[in-house]
Amino acid sequence: MSLKQLFRQPMLRAMLGRQHIQALRSMTTQSDKVLVDLDPKTGVAVVQMNRPPVNSLNLEFLSDINNTLDKLHNDKSCRGLILTSSNNKVFCAGLDIMEMYQPQTDRLTEFWKTLQNVWMNLYGSRLATIAAINGHSPAGGCLLATCCDYRIMVQNFTIGLNETQLGIIPPFWFVDSMEGVVGYRQTELACQKGLMMTTDQASKIGLVDEVVTPEVVLQKAQNEMVSWLKIPDYARQLTKSQMKMPNINKLRARRDEDVQHFVNFITKDSVQQALGFYIENLKKKAKK
Numbered sequence: 530m531s532l533k534q535l536f537r538q539p540m541l542r543a544m545l546g547r548q549h550i551q552a553l554r555s556m557t558t559q560s561d562k563v564l565v566d567l568d569p570k571t572g573v574a575v576v577q578m579n580r581p582p583v584n585s586l587n588l589e590f591l592s593d594i595n596n597t598l599d600k601l602h603n604d605k606s607c608r609g610l611i612l613t614s615s616n617n618k619v620f621c622a623g624l625d626i627m628e629m630y631q632p633q634t635d636r637l638t639e640f641w642k643t644l645q646n647v648w649m650n651l652y653g654s655r656l657a658t659i660a661a662i663n664g665h666s667p668a669g670g671c672l673l674a675t676c677c678d679y680r681i682m683v684q685n686f687t688i689g690l691n692e693t694q695l696g697i698i699p700p701f702w703f704v705d706s707m708e709g710v711v712g713y714r715q716t717e718l719a720c721q722k723g724l725m726m727t728t729d730q731a732s733k734i735g736l737v738d739e740v741v742t743p744e745v746v747l748q749k750a751q752n753e754m755v756s757w758l759k760i761p762d763y764a765r766q767l768t769k770s771q772m773k774m775p776n777i778n779k780l781r782a783r784r785d786e787d788v789q790h791f792v793n794f795i796t797k798d799s800v801q802q803a804l805g806f807y808i809e810n811l812k813k814k815a816k817k
């Protein structure tokens with residue numbers, strides 16, 4: 530029996546009700562790289578990144594994340610989003626470095642535009658967003674976390690914008706996202722030195738709001754979400770938008786320039802060489 534036929538079964542409809550069928554339907558039309566569980570009672574969607582081995586963000590995965598965000602934004606029953614990972618050691622390893630190493634210009638351009646879209650969509654989301662950071666979260670992973678309204682992180686992992694360690698530069702909107710969370714001075718220290726912080730260090734500077742054990746991270750995120758959803762949506766959303774729109778507008782105004790800058794920078798011989806060394810070291814470390 531196809532899923533379409535299954536959803537039409539009167540027994541199932543009677544047992545679950547219309548709302549739940551709709552939620553099930555939207556769950557099953559998602560990609561297998563982004564798992565969505567939208568609870569029709571609370572309006573909270575748990576979104577799990579699921580691209581083994583480390584949730585690195587390639588073009589297709591970014592598109593899937595974007596489509597998921599669009600779907601949830603268009604679903605009036607959805608009010609909150611918890612972003613987490615199906616891998617309990619890595620929240621997200623950041624951008625897929627292979628997208629930037631020896632790239633085709635067209636794909637590299639598309640890749641960067643899609644990342645810009647994900648950032649604008651998540652940073653400016655109408656939903657209350659909580660990152661349940663259940664593993665390491667370097668660079669682009671840290672970016673996703675700082676797009677959210679609240680961060681709960683499992684102890685003994687690392688997080689940060691480590692781009693300079695790879696010989697690349699965190700774009701201004703990565704920096705703006707972090708600055709919005711920890712302020713100018715801590716961002717300056719963290720970004721220039723490419724610091725990967727332990728959960729405790731991140732907590733000290735306010736990069737994460739709570740440090741928890743792995744067993745409770747999702748429950749803590751759900752509990753925190755309850756308090757966010759007690760606030761009337763329009764008041765919370767307008768307050769959020771008032772604070773986030775200046776950064777979104779800044780990227781909107783410089784989008785094409787930012788793409789061009791990225792493509793020019795990444796395709797430089799010196800940057801390709803630095804990325805090559807970094808990948809070699811990652812592979813050596815993975816083999817050990």
Ligand SMILES: CC/C=C\CCC/C=C/C(=O)SCCNC(=O)CCNC(=O)[C@H](O)C(C)(C)COP(=O)(O)OP(=O)(O)OC[C@H]1O[C@@H](n2cnc3c(N)ncnc32)[C@H](O)[C@@H]1OP(=O)(O)O
Nearest residue numbers: 585622623624625626665667668669697698794811812815
């Ligand atoms: C002008 C502007 C210019 C440029 C802006 C660019 C902005 C860039 C942003 C980024 O996000 S760059 C990516 C930064 N990410 C990292 O540096 C993370 C690197 N990875 C790690 O540190 C670790 O892998 C880990 C995330 C801590 C997980 O460690 P673990 O021990 O669990 O896994 P392992 O290291 O063995 O990796 C498994 C497997 O995955 C590959 N891998 C890891 N990270 C990436 C990645 N980001 N992209 C692609 N592939 C990645 C790794 O090589 C292993 O592969 P293998 O099994 O084939 O050897």
